[in-house]
Amino acid sequence: MSEIKVLTPTCTLGYGFSTEGLERGMALNPDVIAVDAGSTDPGPYYLGSGETLVSEISIKKDLRQILLAARKANIPFIVGSAGGAGAKKHVDATVKLVREVAHELKLNFRLAWIYSDIEPNIVANAIRIGNVKDFESGTELTEDQALESSVIVAQMGHEPIVEALQNGADVIIAGRACDDSVIAAFPIYKNADPGLAIHMGKILECGAFSAEPHGTDVMLGRIDDTGFVLEPGSTTRRASLTSVAAHSLYERENPFLQYGPGHSVDLTDCSFDQISEREVRVEGSKFISDDDYWVKLEGVRLSGYRSISIAGIRCPSMIKRIDQILADVKAEALAYFDSDTLKITFLVYGRDGVMQELEPKKSEISKELCLIIDVVEKEQKVAHAAAHFISGTLLHCSFPGQFNTAGNLAFPYSPSEINVGPVYEFSAYHLMKIDHATEHFKTHFEEV
Amino acid sequence: MKTVPLSSLANVIRSKNAGPFLLTFDVLFNDKDIFSQVWESNAFAAENLAKLFGISANRIKSIYAMPKGNAIKFTLQRPRTQGSIGETDMYGCQQHSPLLDLPINLK
Numbered sequence: 001m002s003e004i005k006v007l008t009p010t011c012t013l014g015y016g017f018s019t020e021g022l023e024r025g026m027a028l029n030p031d032v033i034a035v036d037a038g039s040t041d042p043g044p045y046y047l048g049s050g051e052t053l054v055s056e057i058s059i060k061k062d063l064r065q066i067l068l069a070a071r072k073a074n075i076p077f078i079v080g081s082a083g084g085a086g087a088k089k090h091v092d093a094t095v096k097l098v099r100e101v102a103h104e105l106k107l108n109f110r111l112a113w114i115y116s117d118i119e120p121n122i123v124a125n126a127i128r129i130g131n132v133k134d135f136e137s138g139t140e141l142t143e144d145q146a147l148e149s150s151v152i153v154a155q156m157g158h159e160p161i162v163e164a165l166q167n168g169a170d171v172i173i174a175g176r177a178c179d180d181s182v183i184a185a186f187p188i189y190k191n192a193d194p195g196l197a198i199h200m201g202k203i204l205e206c207g208a209f210s211a212e213p214h215g216t217d218v219m220l221g222r223i224d225d226t227g228f229v230l231e232p233g234s235t236t237r238r239a240s241l242t243s244v245a246a247h248s249l250y251e252r253e254n255p256f257l258q259y260g261p262g263h264s265v266d267l268t269d270c271s272f273d274q275i276s277e278r279e280v281r282v283e284g285s286k287f288i289s290d291d292d293y294w295v296k297l298e299g300v301r302l303s304g305y306r307s308i309s310i311a312g313i314r315c316p317s318m319i320k321r322i323d324q325i326l327a328d329v330k331a332e333a334l335a336y337f338d339s340d341t342l343k344i345t346f347l348v349y350g351r352d353g354v355m356q357e358l359e360p361k362k363s364e365i366s367k368e369l370c371l372i373i374d375v376v377e378k379e380q381k382v383a384h385a386a387a388h389f390i391s392g393t394l395l396h397c398s399f400p401g402q403f404n405t406a407g408n409l410a411f412p413y414s415p416s417e418i419n420v421g422p423v424y425e426f427s428a429y430h431l432m433k434i435d436h437a438t439e440h441f442k443t444h445f446e447e448v
Numbered sequence: 449m450k451t452v453p454l455s456s457l458a459n460v461i462r463s464k465n466a467g468p469f470l471l472t473f474d475v476l477f478n479d480k481d482i483f484s485q486v487w488e489s490n491a492f493a494a495e496n497l498a499k500l501f502g503i504s505a506n507r508i509k510s511i512y513a514m515p516k517g518n519a520i521k522f523t524l525q526r527p528r529t530q531g532s533i534g535e536t537d538m539y540g541c542q543q544h545s546p547l548l549d550l551p552i553n554l555k
Binding site: 040041042043044045136137138241242245246248249250251252253254255256270271272303343345347353354355356357358360374376423424425426429 | 459460464466467468470472474476478502503509510512514517518519521527529530531532533534535536537538539542543545
């Protein structure tokens, strides 16, 4: 097998890259451009709402440069977890942008897109026959929870992408996919060792985050029979032993054994070598195929509507009594609205807003606080009303030790209440057994 | 023997979600020798980490040393599921600060 070169332009499609990095990277003649476009990192909202994580403006900007480069070099371009959450709406939105760019730049190619949505009743059926299990959440998924979910996606492995490549696709927009697999798919298609390919994918998928200095920029990997070499596209960055090894353990609990669709990769015997000032070589990653093919499900349900109010507090007497004041107003609001489903939360920045129960320095309080009043309720109208009731009560309340009787809160905005909109929560994060690697992942083709 | 804060020894000290239920911390060193000394100092024992964050030791799910990467990693159960009501840090990336001052006893 001759060397296969993969170029990853950035950590997430839409976050951009340096022109110098891409130019230099393309000058090294990569065989494929592959990029991850999403994650559960930004939280459940994007999966539930169908909105793309990165703006369409930014995604399109990246697409223009990348599609041009890929077509000029006549190499495949693969996007995984399109639109951020990788459900049908996100895939469709990305495909629409690809068609627009192709039209504007007069590009022609064979386009493929792969959906990863799973109907809730399919998951419910799988639960009934014992094909769904928990691995990290601490509770088993029930049929009701599956059916309550508004959207569920499964993380595909490399196989559906390989199949699209086998069917001649030049540009592949895949729904939710295991990050490593998106990058590993082309090398595996060309017979690279899957353990090496997937480990390389794991590091490459974050772009130049595995480089020094780290950034949203181009990263290159070249894989041969016994290992792979990483280097950043831009000459202003380098791959170091620390930056590469560190990236193998990023966002995972176990640095040695890492699970993916239908497989795991054992990194226990990996070696990392600084082979030049800017390049690191990795060897020894081992692919272990599972007997059954399990995929990770990600599902969300609509849990209410949110309104918030943001206000600053500068008065020391108010700050000193803030806990009691907040407890009192919360109790008043709950009594006034008399609702089982009304949820009121306060974030107190300047004290423990960021770390909350993990904050070891709670007694260190700033001279000013930023208070966020967070209300979630079944109806937006009521959430808004409750948020305003609370901010109004806090603004006008009196308390012992008060000097300023004119108002207790410094609002930066009019209106003082902001409707954030629908709130989604994760309803499923479990493993489902499927018959084969491409079951449930439907692919469509089009000549653009 | 002297005691120094971890921030004077480590190159990277970070926290991040490992999925919606786990919070994982990575401490990376540029120097193999310093990494070994820190790991052997026992500063990363479960009871010590639990005390640092004011939680019970059984909330610490795992602690790993990765000598090839001069790295130490430990993972906690997140105080709440990512994105649920009361969330303070969606990416889990701003929970690392207590580690900066973690006292390390060096020989």
